[in-house]
Amino acid sequence: MNLHVPIREPLLDVRDLHTHFVTDTGTVKAVNGVSLQIEAGERVAIVGESGSGKSAMAMSLLRLLAHPGKVVAGEINLEGHDLNRMSERQLNDIRGAKIGTIFQDPMSSLDPVMRIADQMVPPIMRHLRLRRDAARAEAISWLDRVGIPDPSRRIDAYPFEMSGGMRQRVMIAMALSCRPRLVIADEPTTALDVTIQAQIVELLKELTAETGAAMIFITHDLGLVARFAHKVGVMYAGRLAEFGPVGDIFARPQHPYTQSLLDTIPPVDQQERRRLAQIPGFPPDMKRPVTGCAFKDRCPGAHRHCFEEAPELAARGNDHVAACWLPEGLGADRTVERPLVEPLAPTGIPGDDRVAVEINNLHKHFTGRSALPWRKPPTVRAVNGISMRIRRGETLGIVGESGCGKSTVARLLLGLDPATSGDIFIDGIAQMVFQDPASSFNPKMTLSSIIQEPLIVTGWGTRLEREDRVRELLGQVGLDESYMHRYPSQLSGGQRQRVAIARALALKPSVVVADEPTSALDVSVRAQIINLLMDLKQQLRVSFVFISHDLLTVSYVADMIAVMYLGEVVEYGSADEVFHTPAHPYTQALIAAMPIPDPAAEAARVQTPLSGELPSPLSLPPGCSFASRCPKATDYCRSHKMVLKPYSATRETACHYAN
Amino acid sequence: MLVYSLKRFAQLFTTVLGVVTLVFFTMRMIPGDPISAIAGDNLSGEALDRMRSQMGLDAPLFVQYLNYLGHLATFDFGNTVTTKLPIIGLILGALPVTVSIAVGTIVLTVLISIPLGTLAAFTAHKGHRMLDNAITGVAMVLDLMPSFWTSLVCLLIFSLTLGWFPASGTVSIDDPAHLLRRIALPVLVLSMAQVATLARITRTSVLEVLSEDYVRTARSMGWSELRVLFRHALKNAALPIVTVIGLSFGNLLNGTVIVEFIFTLPGIGNLLVGGMNSRDYQMVQTLIVFYALIFVAINFATDLIYRVFDPRVQF
Numbered sequence: 021m022n023l024h025v026p027i028r029e030p031l032l033d034v035r036d037l038h039t040h041f042v043t044d045t046g047t048v049k050a051v052n053g054v055s056l057q058i059e060a061g062e063r064v065a066i067v068g069e070s071g072s073g074k075s076a077m078a079m080s081l082l083r084l085l086a087h088p089g090k091v092v093a094g095e096i097n098l099e100g101h102d103l104n105r106m107s108e109r110q111l112n113d114i115r116g117a118k119i120g121t122i123f124q125d126p127m128s129s130l131d132p133v134m135r136i137a138d139q140m141v142p143p144i145m146r147h148l149r150l151r152r153d154a155a156r157a158e159a160i161s162w163l164d165r166v167g168i169p170d171p172s173r174r175i176d177a178y179p180f181e182m183s184g185g186m187r188q189r190v191m192i193a194m195a196l197s198c199r200p201r202l203v204i205a206d207e208p209t210t211a212l213d214v215t216i217q218a219q220i221v222e223l224l225k226e227l228t229a230e231t232g233a234a235m236i237f238i239t240h241d242l243g244l245v246a247r248f249a250h251k252v253g254v255m256y257a258g259r260l261a262e263f264g265p266v267g268d269i270f271a272r273p274q275h276p277y278t279q280s281l282l283d284t285i286p287p288v289d290q291q292e293r294r295r296l297a298q299i300p301g302f303p304p305d306m307k308r309p310v311t312g313c314a315f316k317d318r319c320p321g322a323h324r325h326c327f328e329e330a331p332e333l334a335a336r337g338n339d340h341v342a343a344c345w346l347p348e349g350l351g352a353d354r355t356v357e358r359p360l361v362e363p364l365a366p367t368g369i370p371g372d373d374r375v376a377v378e379i380n381n382l383h384k385h386f387t388g389r390s391a392l393p394w395r396k397p398p399t400v401r402a403v404n405g406i407s408m409r410i411r412r413g414e415t416l417g418i419v420g421e422s423g424c425g426k427s428t429v430a431r432l433l434l435g436l437d438p439a440t441s442g443d444i445f446i447d448g449i450a451q452m453v454f455q456d457p458a459s460s461f462n463p464k465m466t467l468s469s470i471i472q473e474p475l476i477v478t479g480w481g482t483r484l485e486r487e488d489r490v491r492e493l494l495g496q497v498g499l500d501e502s503y504m505h506r507y508p509s510q511l512s513g514g515q516r517q518r519v520a521i522a523r524a525l526a527l528k529p530s531v532v533v534a535d536e537p538t539s540a541l542d543v544s545v546r547a548q549i550i551n552l553l554m555d556l557k558q559q560l561r562v563s564f565v566f567i568s569h570d571l572l573t574v575s576y577v578a579d580m581i582a583v584m585y586l587g588e589v590v591e592y593g594s595a596d597e598v599f600h601t602p603a604h605p606y607t608q609a610l611i612a613a614m615p616i617p618d619p620a621a622e623a624a625r626v627q628t629p630l631s632g633e634l635p636s637p638l639s640l641p642p643g644c645s646f647a648s649r650c651p652k653a654t655d656y657c658r659s660h661k662m663v664l665k666p667y668s669a670t671r672e673t674a675c676h677y678a679n
Numbered sequence: 680m681l682v683y684s685l686k687r688f689a690q691l692f693t694t695v696l697g698v699v700t701l702v703f704f705t706m707r708m709i710p711g712d713p714i715s716a717i718a719g720d721n722l723s724g725e726a727l728d729r730m731r732s733q734m735g736l737d738a739p740l741f742v743q744y745l746n747y748l749g750h751l752a753t754f755d756f757g758n759t760v761t762t763k764l765p766i767i768g769l770i771l772g773a774l775p776v777t778v779s780i781a782v783g784t785i786v787l788t789v790l791i792s793i794p795l796g797t798l799a800a801f802t803a804h805k806g807h808r809m810l811d812n813a814i815t816g817v818a819m820v821l822d823l824m825p826s827f828w829t830s831l832v833c834l835l836i837f838s839l840t841l842g843w844f845p846a847s848g849t850v851s852i853d854d855p856a857h858l859l860r861r862i863a864l865p866v867l868v869l870s871m872a873q874v875a876t877l878a879r880i881t882r883t884s885v886l887e888v889l890s891e892d893y894v895r896t897a898r899s900m901g902w903s904e905l906r907v908l909f910r911h912a913l914k915n916a917a918l919p920i921v922t923v924i925g926l927s928f929g930n931l932l933n934g935t936v937i938v939e940f941i942f943t944l945p946g947i948g949n950l951l952v953g954g955m956n957s958r959d960y961q962m963v964q965t966l967i968v969f970y971a972l973i974f975v976a977i978n979f980a981t982d983l984i985y986r987v988f989d990p991r992v993q994f
Contacts, residue, residue, distance in 0.1 A: 084899055086890060087806040116900035128892040131911050133989050143900040178990045194900065
């Protein structure tokens with residue numbers, strides 16, 4: 021009788037992987053000893069902030085690193101064969117065939133001058149040893165499975181003839197077309213809108229379940245992890261800090277870094293609007309040797325042992341490992357120190373209901389040039405009849421997918437573009453905080469002169485008075501006075517955004533327009549900026565217009581939310597109401613598409629992503645602009661224009677069937 | 680495409696008109712005129728004036744200009760001042776020599792610089808700077824040598840010392856072998872000046888493409904680096920390369936004037952020099968119209984070639 025139980029060999033077994041980037045200024049140890057196992061069919065998410073080595077780790081598996089990246093040590097065993105010992109030629113039989121890769125940016129990941137067929141068919145011919153026509157048929161069937169309409173015709177299209185969402189579908193079809201055992205997806209949805217992201221994530225789930233392929237999913241979005249992964253690996257400073265089943269990681273995170281990361285996410289439940297957790301300090305310089313735990317300088321629980329010896333991954337439960345000397349990390353009572361954030365009462369500041377901004381029937385149309393002089397030129401109605409009021413001290417959140425006109429509204433508010441028609445009334449002045457602080461500063465100017473610029477332009481005060489004002493502003497945004505004489509390049513992303521906020525506040529504006537102010541930042545830094553904005557709102561009673569595609573953040577920051585679709589506001593009301601009981605089908609779809617960082621809640625949600633994509637803004641449908649994607653649309657909707665109508669005391673919605 | 684062709688035609692018309700006008704007036708600003716160039720000091724002032732009025736050179740400048748435009752519109756390019764031969768015949772006879780030199784130069788330049796530039800980019804991308812630095816350095820040295828100087832050096836070495844190529848003698852389009860031997864040195868000299876620019880732009884644009892995401896995608900599907908280089912990188916890098924080849928034709932037409940003069944080749948460059956020396960207004964103006972036409976034609980061809988390499992280019 022044979023009682024010997026065969027040990028199941030994992031599909032992928034990575035052991036002590038080290039990847040270095042040798043540069044002139046030193047060696048960056050991007051991956052510094054990572055070991056992990058992945059079973060067949062498993063979806064493993066790797067999370068971490070930029071610079072944590074998560075992408076370098078994924079690209080190391082197939083040696084797809086750009087120069088000067090190099091795998092210097094470690095084993096990468098795929099079905100028992102060590103990829104790290106293979107020659108380039110041998111590895112080329114693994115790439116695409118055994119391991120498929122999906123990259124982040126669908127706009128740049130497909131060859132722009134080659135037809136889809138010419139990119140998809142040759143690898144199938146080579147890896148599956150098919151003839152050209154059979155390979156082409158195979159490619160078409162994959163395009164069909166990823167939801168490309170009319171695939172036998174579209175296979176001869178060029179990438180530029182497709183939208184970003186469609187291109188990412190093609191990318192997925194290509195990565196899966198040779199039936200790989202493992203799929204590596206490096207931030208596959210980061211460049212996409214939230215509704216398209218939901219479609220792509222569902223598609224990846226379905227297809228990997230069907231083919232039984234395992235998946236490594238690199239992301240910084242903890243919500244997506246909860247929706248998608250079986251297991252999670254948290255990376256910090258080139259090493260795994262924690263690894264385990266998704267439910268376990270979210271329910272009882274063991275590493276202080278994981279715990280802090282989870283606490284930086286705005287809570288879904290508005291009753292628990294705690295201040296977001298902040299992770300102090302910066303990640304370690306990867307060029308320098310680290311003694312002890314890499315996280316020790318930022319860890320509130322660090323003790324002497326942490327400075328002396330680096331902790332190894334140790335068991336913390338079933339399949340759950342963490343690299344920390346503390347038995348439970350920071351423990352369960354880590355939220356107690358963070359006070360609740362008072363939301364603005366729906367009536368505004370007591371005794372002050374002055375209006376800071378009033379917008380009446382605002383339009384902005386961009387007119388192109390027609391090919392022939394007698395033809396009507398193409399016109400995009402970027403903003404198509406918007407009316408809103410923002411009270412003093414109120415934060416208005418504007419959400420919507422790219423192309424909905426939210427950034428155009430910002431530019432109109434600031435007078436950067438003239439409106440086509442309609443009025444904007446601002447009591448005081450408006451100032452702007454841009455998405456990418458790095459590119460909105462003159463790199464040759466000191467921070468002092470950057471912040472002073474609006475003061476100089478308006479002839480405010482003397483030089484000494486202005487410098488005093490700069491000190492005051494730096495203090496308000498939480499930067500030390502010594503920063504005055506630094507240059508933008510000497511700052512981190514979060515610090516730059518603080519300076520951008522200081523500059524926006526210099527003239528004591530009545531309204532600050534922030535266009536995606538946190539999108540370019542890592543989650544821990546994002547939390548700091550959000551906290552800062554909340555503090556400033558309380559202290560200065562300044563109104564904010566917070567424009568973002570990130571609904572969760574907007575619902576946390578804003579008092580009122582306006583949901584935009586194709587240049588129109590389709591729902592407008594108090595943040596709580598809009599977020600928790602959305603009335604317009606588009607708002608409902610947006611919220612359904614938004615990943616919630618809670619695996620249990622995610623599992624309970626019904627996943628029916630909004631189908632279709634934005635119609636061309638050049639030819640808007642005559643009726644309700646959302647009708648082409650709306651599950652509830654009828655002929656009435658397709659022929660009648662919808663306008664905002666009162667839905668409740670504090671909410672308006674533009675849907676015929678909502679009321 | 681129809682709209683595009685119409686636009687192109689309008690562009691051709693305005694370009695030629697502009698060039699013709701400019702040349703007409705600048706030629707007349709240069710001291711001396713064809714009559715004094717022919718006559719020298721032999722004729723009296725009265726006789727000169729008579730000849731001028733015969734040729735219509737005493738009319739007001741503007742009337743001369745309108746007259747000239749009228750002739751141009753009926754494709755009447757006139758005769759040379761000295762030999763009274765039809766100008767158009769002379770140009771058509773000289774054109775094949777110049778075209779051979781120009782095309783030969785472009786072909787040689789492309790054959791040398793694209794592989795060199797690609798090789799430099801490929802090695803640079805892989806982090807091996809040695810070969811890249813060597814290629815870039817040689818290209819720079821070649822770029823810095825003026826054509827008239829390299830011409831003389833080549834003549835000295837290959838024609839006078841080694842005797843491989845004839846330095847002068849007749850040229851006929853009917854004897855291609857001889858033509859080839861005669862134009863070999865001029866083509867080499869002109870290529871040396873062009874190779875540097877083209878190799879450098881090839882290197883830059885291939886290097887840029889090699890770090891594009893879609894190159895990594897192709898690698899992730901199991902293609903070797905060389906296949907990716909030839910199938911993906913070169914095609915994507917082609918646009919700036921084609922642009923530079925188109926632009927280099929301009930430099931090349933300049934260059935042909937010099938090398939035709941030094942190597943005594945009967946091309947249109949030599950006609951131009953002769954025409955300038957004898958202040959032959961008609962000859963110079965007609966040649967400039969030809970040059971303008973060649974330029975516009977090359978621009979047009981460049982645009983069409985864009986479409987071959989990049990489907991995103993629409994007309």
